[in-house]
Amino acid sequence: MADELVEKAREVLSNAHVPYSEYRVGAALRTVDGTVFVGCNIENANYSNSLHAEEVAVAEAVKNGYREFDRIAVTSGVRDGVTPCGMCRQTLSEFCDEPFVVVCDEGGERTSEYTLGELLPNTISEGTLSDAERSADR
Ligand code: THU
Ligand code: ZN
Secondary structure, three states: OOOHHHHHHHHHHHHOEOOOOOOOEEEEEEEOOOOEEEEEOEOOOOHHHOEOHHHHHHHHHHHOOOOOEEEEEEEEOOOOOOOOOHHHHHHHHOOOOOOOEEEEEOOOOOEEEEEHHHHOOOOOOHHHHHHHHHHOOO
């Protein structure tokens, strides 16, 4: 049996709305207390309106009052070593302190694991903005 979080990400794949790319993505995000929120990609005829699975999972969790996470699993219908895109890495970094683990489904029971810091070093954070505010006075 695959990683429990990967299984939950796989379960939501069937809800993906992907008439344009036909590329299904599922995500399962775990809070520090063990609650899991899932998301799938939701495409739009205006392509840039499309929602990514990871951001849907983050939105679902945050709207329910959860903001601390320790792990996310990501999967795609074609099992090709999906990883969160740059935008989703930044979205996750808003709420996920290290060590936050990203589990990528490689098919069957195989996974690749990364920390968010490995995937997105030197992230833009709240601190970056306050530094910018200070430098505006220079
Ligand atoms: N996609 C995600 O859901 N998450 C990512 O981080 C990578 C890309 C979706 C967006 C689009 O619906 C499809 O995959 C093809 O890019
Ligand atoms: Zn993304």
